[in-house]
Amino acid sequence: MHLLVQSIGFGVAAGAVLALGAVGFTLQFGISNVLNISYGALMSVGAFLGLFMLGLGWNIWLVMVIAGLAVGACSVVLNRGLITPLVRKGLAPFGLVIVTVSAGIVLEYVIVAVAGPATQTYGNRSGATLNFLGWTLTTAQVVIFAIAVVLMLGLHLLLTQTQLGRAMRATSANRTLARSCGIATSRISDIAWFMSGTFCGMAGIALAITIESFDFTLGSIFLIPMIAAAVLGGVGQPYGAMIGGLVVGVASSVSSAYWDPAYQSVVAFGIIIVMLLVRPRGLFGSTTATRKLLA
Template sequence: MGIANTYSRTRQTVVDRPGTLVLGLVVVLLVGDLVRGLATGTIQFHDLGSLAWDGLMRGLVIGLAGVGLSMTYSILNFANFAHGDYITSGAFAGWATTYVVAGLGRADVGSLVLVGAGGTVFGGALGINVLNTPFAVLAGALVAGVFAVGLALAVDRTVFAPIRDAGGITLLIASVGVAFALRYLLQFVFGSDVRGTTASPPQYQIHLVDGAVYVSTHDLALAAVAGALMLGVHLLLQLTKLGKSMRAMADNEDLARITGIPTERVIEATWVIGGGLTGVAGYMFVLWKGTLGFNDGWLLLLLIFAAVILGGIGSIYGAIAGGLVIGLTASMSVLWIPSAFARAAAFLVMIVILLVKPKGLFAGRTTA
């Protein structure tokens, strides 16, 4: 009877949700191929470890930036396409600060403020990294967050607030216009060249069976900052009056307004928290990868959207989990496919998982 019931439930699941079967088969095939590769030596343990670590770092950036986007959607009910350019704007503001603090007296101030536009000065020549210039890096991260907060509030006050009652589609289209305006303003001011921003950071070895995984101080800084900020958001949502108000407004804005929750103040707080996280995420992303370009945030935005959708639209924790899944997939997919298709693999995994859980990994959980 037990076997019959199990068979019946399994059959019904496959019929009702064929995506589950597809996902199961994909996982079995990939794991089988990975085990075979490790056994035959075609895949090395240290290569696997390096890719996993790279994916974790990438996932932390995507997840941290995704928290701000998810908060905006859950509380303001629109997808903000300018979010990627908030990332880039914060990164440029932060790195201009880092260049000035680290290079004052060693290079022309104008070149430092423009983050070495045109190849006038490089972060490597200034010796910028976490250990050599800790104050410059700390100042840059703080300015990146503060600048992104100011930018988010200014855009909301001048663009989004006047049309907030017009609906999500109108706000979405307006955000696309803001995104283009910010992106090409950055290109006009700072130039279109991609510039190196850091000196090579010290690295530590984690020894495995057949080699070592290298972990840099910039990796550790990213992990520490992202982890601390994510924990901070969790505590704010669960333990503070503001967090409870944000969760209430995400669940039902009209009811929140009727019960006396100051919705405008909650909206401002959403932009402040989301903008701060976004700016710091942009700065730490550049610190980790070591280069900065005017369209960095735009290129990252699609992966952030994928993470937010995969995690469950409106879920803060879903954005973090989705970011880790997308980051790990994008990095580790090169074991099976050319690196040029890594981003496509991340979206494919998102689609397959959504076939199993159409509302995302954290379906039904909004800002909490």
């Protein structure tokens, strides 16, 4: 029983990092409808920007915010410079996916060109170990979890309580109609890509803190679990992505405590398949609207 409780705690800590990334991914997809595979490489960019800033002696949590914002700006450039022009030229969705795959590879090798292929580390940033409710977590894990929760609440308030949020929801539901109602959909799209990139960069830093060492493939490795979390929650559903991340984290952790750890991903993805068979639109999707919150 103790092992089960502990495993759930480990899973929540790991899931919080996945959730942070998954929320950003699903937010951008919900607004732009582009499956952005370069999201993983942007995460790596965030981690390496963090490495550079830590080298300047900055505080790790300040670095997380600033690097996150910087990746947000990169994300806007990617959208404005590459995705939007190709959408205007009528490139099919599958073509856009390939473009984002290509952009991701280019970004990764830009990192290699600048920082080299070797493994990098922030040093041990875990902080003190905390024990409560049978869980054993580090200070860093608790802070990352808190950041994820705060960002989720902030996102909720933004989407439901502000004019900008309503404009984002309208753009997500029907871009043409939103534009004809006077909403600057291009600006809304930029904001969505910026917010998504910021979540992405922060997730990259959170991952780098959690796993202790990383290289330029960091984001690519964790992209699939993040996409899985987003799909599980219901594509375009920020709350769903958060819950999806936690489900993937906890399922992986508990399964590796009781079964061969080599199969932890198999268990997590197996659960996702079963859940999607039962609820094809994800945990938070509905039959009438796939984007319950954004739409």
